[in-house]
Amino acid sequence: MFTTEMMARRAAQEIPEGAIVNLGIGLPTQVADHLPRGHAWLHSENGLLGMGPFPFEGEEDANLINAGKQTVTVLPGGSTFDSASSFAMIRGGHVDLAILGAMQVSATGDLANWAVPGGKVMGIGGAMDLATGCRRVIAMMQHVTKKNEPKLVARCDYPLTATAVVGLVITELGVFEPNGTGFRVVELAPGVTREQAAALSGAPLL
Amino acid sequence: MFTTEMMARRAAQEIPEGAIVNLGIGLPTQVADHLPRGHAWLHSENGLLGMGPFPFEGEEDANLINAGKQTVTVLPGGSTFDSASSFAMIRGGHVDLAILGAMQVSATGDLANWAVPGGKVMGIGGAMDLATGCRRVIAMMQHVTKKNEPKLVARCDYPLTATAVVGLVITELGVFEPNGTGFRVVELAPGVTREQAAALSGAPLL
């Protein structure tokens, strides 16, 4: 099985040099820790490109934050802009890659990541714009829910974020690619068999 | 009769203190000469607000021009912006007043000012956006064409710039307000009678 750190490192390998990348809140944020310095440009939808690491203690600025409202820094070559311009970048296809948390991913690449049926509405935030607009979308998630229900599914029954957008899914069991009828197994985590992964998936592994 | 200078001075009286004004190419540009210093803010649709007078000789900058491509200056409090932002100001109703040249104005306030039927197409430029978007539009023109045809008309037969937009017309014969069925005479130029003006107009003067 992949640890969350291994998942983050694996996701980082999907980022080409010189890419513009938006990392979703939560686990995807950790992907930044595994990128070589200067390898990619991080975009934060609240209006920042060229996001740097967390500030040194004492240098926090409440008006320099990421979309998760954490204090961050800005690298040389970075820029700030308003929300309409930021989402123009996203919707317009200028952000190469989004790595987003997910609740369900379907065999056709549908993504559900903003609401649990019957649960508290947390809101949409930038999720729909990112999933729809970025040229490539990678989903990171646990392979099953806390109730052991599969999250790789034939068809999402959670509220959708966007349809036919996910190019790759990274879970603790491996790396999977939605291919229309199921998920192609790109890679299995150490010690995980195809049968084990298939048993925990709601759509065929191919 | 008004001289062109008197027309420009009369137009200047229509500009309230603190207004944002766009002055069209040609005669309207001269209106600026009759504004007290600091009275209004001049907008130029190529991307300048707070336009100042022509530069002193030797201080011309080819990249600081008005929409007529004349070298200008920028006043303290002025700003520069791109074309999309500039027309967002115009279309969004943030420019209080446009003073534009005209070829025909109709009794219902239709404006024709960009093309002569059968003539060379000079293009639209900012005319349609200005006429449509600015909160108030004042037309300045000679009362008749060179062939002595009226330019205050019941209905424009030149290609339209926008419909039902002109609030006031200033010609060498006086000041007129389109009121739906004709033109209300706001003011006649010195030595001009209502009968003279009516004889040169293509719609009733009321």
Next chain:
Amino acid sequence: MIGKHHDKVVGSVVDALAPLADGMTILVGGFGLSGNPEALIRGVVERGVRHLTLVSNNAGNLGKGLATWLKAGIIDKVICSYIGGNEDLHTRMASGEVKVEVTPQGTLAERMRAAGAGIPAFYTPTGVGTVVETGKETKEIDGRRYLLERARPGDVALVRATMCDRFGNLRFWRTGRNFNPVMATAAKLTIVECDSLVPNGAIDPDDVHLAGIFVHRIVHVPEHENAFEFRTTRKR
């Protein structure tokens, strides 16, 4: 109103907020608690207006910022993109006291940009095939389906700027910019709260982030809390 671009600087938050009235739609800049017009937000509660529609990305958080409007019971409806851990909003949404319209963040920003730019409606791919599509017109353009989204204007915008000249030309600081400039363009009356007020000419024309054409009232508020939500740091 024509010719309102003189004498924009007012002496107090109370004066700045005088034109507010019950039932207005108020656009308030900020992303969570960052880039908030803090004094204007406090002032609206003191002003005593009610039945407001609030447009804000988050409607406050941690009981601070716009969450104080929720606690004061002056909001009938919130249009936002994200609720997250804003318990003041969750509670009132659950009780039905406050109606909530949740919109994708980019669509929210673009709807206000459209309002400011005289665009009454636009097509967007965001939300197609999701609940956001419910009740909206769709159109196929070049083989892809899009939603029609409407401009979202406001009666009043409350905006935080780091620097402002007397004409209202604005500069923002880092990600404190967020929704502030686009909201400033979308309201009939835009009120700016600035950290520093400078003479005209102090900001180079090329360095203006938002032109004063969009600004109607200015109040100078030198001190701000600038509250943190997550104060994340690294070791030296």
Next chain:
Amino acid sequence: MIGKHHDKVVGSVVDALAPLADGMTILVGGFGLSGNPEALIRGVVERGVRHLTLVSNNAGNLGKGLATWLKAGIIDKVICSYIGGNEDLHTRMASGEVKVEVTPQGTLAERMRAAGAGIPAFYTPTGVGTVVETGKETKEIDGRRYLLERARPGDVALVRATMCDRFGNLRFWRTGRNFNPVMATAAKLTIVECDSLVPNGAIDPDDVHLAGIFVHRIVHVPEHENAFEFRTTRKR
């Protein structure tokens, strides 16, 4: 293409223009002869591509700038807002050698802004009841009629900036800004010609006019003609 945001600076105009091909739609910044990417404009003629569609506010003037493309016979179609005294365009339009689509200036800018922002189409009041309406869908929204205008993307944008860092963050000078930033967002490949090339970090993040995300190739051209059209002055 993913991951193209490294090593954008190229050594020459020839290198910068290598990806151009016959039949492309090219967006070229500038308002008349101001804010023109002068060396790139010259380079395109030397490059020898043909059958171009040119999107430009004016397509040159006084035989200079983009008028040289007209004279070289490399343009099939021009999309512009204003022709005025551009005799090179008048002649070729009259002879049918070049097709011309005239668009209101604000609509032209907004169509490219839309292309860059992922908005396939938008409604505008500009042009309603005029020849611009011909062949376009209209829609009544809140009692007023609007035209549907389509996004106008390009294959390549040629952009002039006064300052550029190595990531492609841009600053423009005065009204040389004009269509340059919006065109940069609307093309698959954006090539920048900058007066000065600076290291990353030399431009403060808040002072970037257009973020480098929209820029793909950079060529440093220190010297420019900056031709005047009307050199108007006042007495001292």
